[in-house]
Amino acid sequence: MRWQGQQLGVDDTAALPGMERMDGLVRSVTTPEFAGMTFHEVLCKSALNRVPGASAMPFDWTVNPYRGCSHACSYCLSPDTLILKADGRQVPLSQIRVGDEIIGTEGGSRDRRYVRTTVRAKWSTRKRLHRVTLADGTEIECSADHRFLTEHGWKHVTDSPVAGRQRPHLTVSNRLQGFGTGAPPSVEAPDPDWRKGYLTGMVRGDATISHKTHDDENRVREIHRFRLALADREALDLAKELLEQIGIVTMVRPVSVPAHRRPMTALHTAKTDDVARLEDYVAIPRTRSREWMAGFLGGIFDAKGSDSGEILRISNANDELLSLAEEAFAAFRFDTVREPSRPGTVSDVRLRGGLASRQRFFDIAHPSITRTLDVCGTTVETSVDVRVVSIEDIGYDIDMIDITTDTEDFVANGVISHNCFARKTHEYLDLDYGADFDSQIVVKVNVADVLRTEVRRGSWAREPVMLGTNTDPYQRAEGRYRLMPDIVGALTDNGTPFSILTKGTLLRRDLPLLAEASKQVKVTLAMSIAVFDDVLQHSIEPGTPSAEARLETVRAATAAGFRVTVFLMPIMPHLTDSIAALDDALARIREAGAARVVYGALHLRPGAKQWFFDWLEREHPHLVSSYLGLYPGVSTTAPKAYRTWLGKRMRPLLRMHRLDGWDEDDHPRGRPQPGLAARTPPASSLGPVRVTGVPASGRPRVAPASEPTLF
Numbered sequence: 001m002r003w004q005g006q007q008l009g010v011d012d013t014a015a016l017p018g019m020e021r022m023d024g025l026v027r028s029v030t031t032p033e034f035a036g037m038t039f040h041e042v043l044c045k046s047a048l049n050r051v052p053g054a055s056a057m058p059f060d061w062t063v064n065p066y067r068g069c070s071h072a073c074s075y076c077l078s079p080d081t082l083i084l085k086a087d088g089r090q091v092p093l094s095q096i097r098v099g100d101e102i103i104g105t106e107g108g109s110r111d112r113r114y115v116r117t118t119v120r121a122k123w124s125t126r127k128r129l130h131r132v133t134l135a136d137g138t139e140i141e142c143s144a145d146h147r148f149l150t151e152h153g154w155k156h157v158t159d160s161p162v163a164g165r166q167r168p169h170l171t172v173s174n175r176l177q178g179f180g181t182g183a184p185p186s187v188e189a190p191d192p193d194w195r196k197g198y199l200t201g202m203v204r205g206d207a208t209i210s211h212k213t214h215d216d217e218n219r220v221r222e223i224h225r226f227r228l229a230l231a232d233r234e235a236l237d238l239a240k241e242l243l244e245q246i247g248i249v250t251m252v253r254p255v256s257v258p259a260h261r262r263p264m265t266a267l268h269t270a271k272t273d274d275v276a277r278l279e280d281y282v283a284i285p286r287t288r289s290r291e292w293m294a295g296f297l298g299g300i301f302d303a304k305g306s307d308s309g310e311i312l313r314i315s316n317a318n319d320e321l322l323s324l325a326e327e328a329f330a331a332f333r334f335d336t337v338r339e340p341s342r343p344g345t346v347s348d349v350r351l352r353g354g355l356a357s358r359q360r361f362f363d364i365a366h367p368s369i370t371r372t373l374d375v376c377g378t379t380v381e382t383s384v385d386v387r388v389v390s391i392e393d394i395g396y397d398i399d400m401i402d403i404t405t406d407t408e409d410f411v412a413n414g415v416i417s418h419n420c421f422a423r424k425t426h427e428y429l430d431l432d433y434g435a436d437f438d439s440q441i442v443v444k445v446n447v448a449d450v451l452r453t454e455v456r457r458g459s460w461a462r463e464p465v466m467l468g469t470n471t472d473p474y475q476r477a478e479g480r481y482r483l484m485p486d487i488v489g490a491l492t493d494n495g496t497p498f499s500i501l502t503k504g505t506l507l508r509r510d511l512p513l514l515a516e517a518s519k520q521v522k523v524t525l526a527m528s529i530a531v532f533d534d535v536l537q538h539s540i541e542p543g544t545p546s547a548e549a550r551l552e553t554v555r556a557a558t559a560a561g562f563r564v565t566v567f568l569m570p571i572m573p574h575l576t577d578s579i580a581a582l583d584d585a586l587a588r589i590r591e592a593g594a595a596r597v598v599y600g601a602l603h604l605r606p607g608a609k610q611w612f613f614d615w616l617e618r619e620h621p622h623l624v625s626s627y628l629g630l631y632p633g634v635s636t637t638a639p640k641a642y643r644t645w646l647g648k649r650m651r652p653l654l655r656m657h658r659l660d661g662w663d664e665d666d667h668p669r670g671r672p673q674p675g676l677a678a679r680t681p682p683a684s685s686l687g688p689v690r691v692t693g694v695p696a697s698g699r700p701r702v703a704p705a706s707e708p709t710l711f
Helices: 192-206 233-245 272-281 290-304 319-331 354-365 435-439 447-455 484-494 505-517 534-540 547-559 579-591 609-619 621-630 640-656
Strands: 025-029 038-042 048-050 061-063 069-073 082-084 090-092 101-106 113-134 139-142 147-150 153-156 208-215 220-230 251-255 264-269 305-307 312-316 335-339 347-352 388-405 409-412 415-418 422-424 440-444 465-467 498-502 523-528 565-571 596-601 660-662 689-693 701-704
Touching: 048 447, 082 101, 090 354, 101 409, 113 409, 113 505, 113 547, 139 388, 192 220, 192 233, 192 272, 192 290, 192 319, 208 272, 220 233, 220 272, 233 264, 233 290, 290 305, 290 312, 290 319, 290 354, 312 319, 312 354, 319 335, 319 347, 347 354, 388 409, 447 484, 465 484, 484 505, 498 505, 505 523, 505 547, 523 547, 547 579, 565 579, 579 640, 596 640, 609 621, 640 660
Parallel strands: 038 440, 061 465, 465 498, 498 523, 523 565, 565 596, 596 660
Antiparallel strands: 025 038, 048 061, 069 422, 082 090, 082 409, 101 113, 113 139, 113 388, 147 153, 147 415, 208 220, 220 264, 251 264, 305 312, 312 347, 335 347, 409 415, 689 701
């Protein structure tokens, strides 16, 4: 069978030799979301798989919706790339965390709008650096695989590096969608002149300083007062902090306002010296630096500004302050207009230029009131020149980061950027260890329907089922196919208990569903976290979410009511087995709320051992002789003496961190608890983790020791 459907992303020509032997092949699909990857969609004949040698396992049955795993990422953006958060602030990608709310988009090409979206996963690796430069001065550092929204749809940075493959890619004069960032802002909020300018704009824009005399017939007293009343506590708190930095301590009290108005709070002081010091501090300097003018704009905007998401104004009745605002805007090359006013009313200085000018204003002026920064619901319009003027291959690799969001996009350096996805597979069929493993994924698209049929049979005894023993059910491909909710539903409706082992943070998406399922059947969750050192993790597990991202998932699952097990596997001799490394790992696992740890030493699968040693010689050559002693000849398992030594090292650490533990030889450590499934031996019987293959980069893959048959 042959499809001719490139526009639909369907292409059976992507199938490699050997694919025709795959029973039930429906079609082979390539999609822009997974650049360079092919999904082979199959109709499976069975969903439940009996585990070979089940007497040594804590479960007899598995369900594996995928064959292969998309946990090796194409990782797209430089960590310094600015990401637009839901509060309107732009922060470096390196500071984004799983669970953060940021800005994405939804809708068609004509009615696309900015919306809130949640970060579901985050990864990093080293990729070849490319730089995309736009006409407004915006620069974006990314990989060749990254995609941006243009006037002609989504496009990759470059054509596919894979011979014989083509994909839509950027060309000079393509117009990206968004508002850009222009040249990087040259003003930082902590600058002393910025702080002085901010207080000047805030105090002169909205505060009152009064000087009075009071005669009580005994004596005449001078009374000096300062008062600043605002409805937004963010600006009030910042003003209080900046005042304290110059030695002025203020009191805080609520302000009486009509019921229909927003509650207000005031800062005040009546200390003569403080009021005099403040008046001197907020005097308008004759020579005004750029930093002072940026701070002034931020302060007067927090005091008397407004923003509808598309129109930004500064209002005041004082002509001197409005003229000063116009001067400051002009210093940063903003386009403004003074709107006429009626006699006795305030006037406005309005900023022109749409979201591009608005966002640049926030980056320069740093106002503090977050509600004014919100762009949600605003139409995506390109009002600045964000044409591509150059695409450069810089010629070397850097550490890059990618994230996954609910909307499958986000705003990076002011332009709309698509999620990128990982690609890593385990050995299956006759595919090789190189590009095939990085690009060929089998998807059992009917697995939930088949599973429902199988569990309805009278012979099905509702034995515990394990998901995640062979390939990760929450790999990033699950974000596209969404097979797990129906699988969970089929098992729950039938009353079949089940367990999930994953490295994927996409598990968080289904936590509400799993919590509901746990009310009817036993549901157990486990997270695999092998390496807690970021540098080592990037080297040996380049496609997996970071340890911290997975710990955040453990926290979320614990908060949802689950007793989560963490698989601290494999523990690698001389790399992750020091007391300091193990202590740090267990402390972080405990802090995340996990109830139990399963640990085991590194196993090297036959056929992949040489790949691992090649990686070891390149990355840690001083350890090669030691590993040859631990894994001599055809040996695949760490010697018993090492495993015994590891157990003696782990036991006191487990007790200290109050964690239940199981070692690779199925010996319980600490307080016994129920295993991952309903019967013993415990979950550690899944076995240690083994290296199963190494991509062209030379970095080894890690997979569970057991590999039940899938078809």
